Amino acid sequence: MEIKKTAMAGTLESSDVQIMLSQGSDGITFDLVSDVAKQFDDAIKATITAVLALYGVDNAEVKVVDKGALDMVIKARAMTAVQRALDLADEPNWEVM
Amino acid sequence: MNIFQDGQPIDLETVLANKDWRTAFQTQLEKHYPDDVVVSVKLNIPGPIKNSPGLQQLFQQGFNRLRMMLGRLHVKDIKFFVARPSGPETFLIVSEDITTVKRVAVLFESDMLTGRLFDVDVMAYHNEKQLSRQALGLPARQCLICDKDAKVCMKLGAHTLTEGYQVINQLYKKMATTPLRIWPQTQAAVVQYALSALLYEVSVNPKPGLVDPVSNGAHDDMTVFTFIDSSLALTNYFNQAYRIGLDYSGGELTSIFQMLRKAGIAAEKQMFVATNGINTHKGAIFSLGILVTAIAYISRQGVASLQQLQQVVQGMLQGIVTQDLNHSFGKRVLTAGEKQYQAYQLTGVRGEAAAGFPTVMAIALPFLQQASGTTNQKLLDTLMVIADNINDTNLIKRAGTIAIIPELKQWINHYFELGGSVTPEGLSYLYTLDEHFMTRNLSIGGAADNLILTTFLAKMGGIL
Numbered sequence: 018m019e020i021k022k023t024a025m026a027g028t029l030e031s032s033d034v035q036i037m038l039s040q041g042s043d044g045i046t047f048d049l050v051s052d053v054a055k056q057f058d059d060a061i062k063a064t065i066t067a068v069l070a071l072y073g074v075d076n077a078e079v080k081v082v083d084k085g086a087l088d089m090v091i092k093a094r095a096m097t098a099v100q101r102a103l104d105l106a107d108e109p110n111w112e113v114m
Numbered sequence: 115m116n117i118f119q120d121g122q123p124i125d126l127e128t129v130l131a132n133k134d135w136r137t138a139f140q141t142q143l144e145k146h147y148p149d150d151v152v153v154s155v156k157l158n159i160p161g162p163i164k165n166s167p168g169l170q171q172l173f174q175q176g177f178n179r180l181r182m183m184l185g186r187l188h189v190k191d192i193k194f195f196v197a198r199p200s201g202p203e204t205f206l207i208v209s210e211d212i213t214t215v216k217r218v219a220v221l222f223e224s225d226m227l228t229g230r231l232f233d234v235d236v237m238a239y240h241n242e243k244q245l246s247r248q249a250l251g252l253p254a255r256q257c258l259i260c261d262k263d264a265k266v267c268m269k270l271g272a273h274t275l276t277e278g279y280q281v282i283n284q285l286y287k288k289m290a291t292t293p294l295r296i297w298p299q300t301q302a303a304v305v306q307y308a309l310s311a312l313l314y315e316v317s318v319n320p321k322p323g324l325v326d327p328v329s330n331g332a333h334d335d336m337t338v339f340t341f342i343d344s345s346l347a348l349t350n351y352f353n354q355a356y357r358i359g360l361d362y363s364g365g366e367l368t369s370i371f372q373m374l375r376k377a378g379i380a381a382e383k384q385m386f387v388a389t390n391g392i393n394t395h396k397g398a399i400f401s402l403g404i405l406v407t408a409i410a411y412i413s414r415q416g417v418a419s420l421q422q423l424q425q426v427v428q429g430m431l432q433g434i435v436t437q438d439l440n441h442s443f444g445k446r447v448l449t450a451g452e453k454q455y456q457a458y459q460l461t462g463v464r465g466e467a468a469a470g471f472p473t474v475m476a477i478a479l480p481f482l483q484q485a486s487g488t489t490n491q492k493l494l495d496t497l498m499v500i501a502d503n504i505n506d507t508n509l510i511k512r513a514g515t516i517a518i519i520p521e522l523k524q525w526i527n528h529y530f531e532l533g534g535s536v537t538p539e540g541l542s543y544l545y546t547l548d549e550h551f552m553t554r555n556l557s558i559g560g561a562a563d564n565l566i567l568t569t570f571l572a573k574m575g576g577i578l
Contacts, residue, residue, distance in 0.1 A: 028137040085265030
């Protein structure tokens, strides 16, 4: 599936994450800024990549501003962002999980 | 006490939807008040329970502290969302430049107690983004349980929720036992708190022997309305008292008191004019006037502890007991206080004031801070604690004997054995006592004056 439009989900509140998805041509590329230690960077990327894979998105530019979000928060925000980017209803598709 | 009791767990979706809502609401506020600063205040609580009666109390107490710390800054508007399932939160609109407000937020977030439990975000329309802890020059928020970065512990799931809850409950307890501090406030705010204290006192009910809205107690010549008139008639006096403390320049502190005394004599006359000659607030004119003046004086140096306030009061009243009361020997017409000094060496309100109101500072305020229940219940119990700890000269005068004191102590003891104002038994005992006081023409006016002072300082300290 291709990203149809640039879309965003999440806020800059503490314990949240803001994820912006736009069209890409070189697989999944990340631009990640996090409040917490570098040690979580890979985990954050892995979580978002997994969500993208569930929707069959192979190419995307992903901008992430992490404010210390838990994994479940990252997952939920990523889902909303993908749904918006794919022009699906703005309701997280929990069945996909 | 468990502050999570009766809290409803909420799901992740609700939490995230609330963050979206908050961000949108903040943006709206920033646009609506482009020249002001928006301050968002919320709790920072782990786990699925984000709101409960206890958490609301915790929020209120921390929020009150922040309000007091904002002090003289003008709060233009306030948006309260106390019952949101995602947790109590509030937005303040402050007419001030962002750096000044930021400084207050730093102070609040640096506090060991509030800094761990509260999130305060400061933002303005013209600033690109809100100021994070880092932007404020603060270290990352420490974990509730260990001293590491809270976000790292959360991500790692380093601790159990039970541990977290334990610590939050402990912090809450600690907050209720930390001595309050007096932050500089505007003259209008201080005068308003003084008037509130007078009106709170008369509204608290049922008070044994004293005037309140449901009973005139042992006072045939006055009602709650007399007290309302009298309170409002003192507005001008409290403004004067504040100016005396604020404008005072150099010399002995006792001369502040001499100035206040002159204003106080005029205020007594204004009281009599308003009440058609009935003495409602003579004691309060003396003692509350002293506190208002002392607070105006001490606020010139910034935030003050109760101890510092006490020292100023002591300085103002140095020598008053010996001056006033010893000179009373040989006088023909004696005040009640003077008579009792001669008969029992009781120094009454002068003695309390000269010592810096120790009953209020060391007993009544700490008690009130930890008391539970409604405002009325808290103040009733505080009144009884005060009555238990002073030699109420007003009561002794009415009883005609100091032997009334041990009798009163027995009643108060019984009242607290019954559980105090929060139990139906305790409350009904207060009605019984009121009847008894009326029959014997007793009243505890001295305790009532001390309740006024306690309420005033509780307001100033943000605990009421």
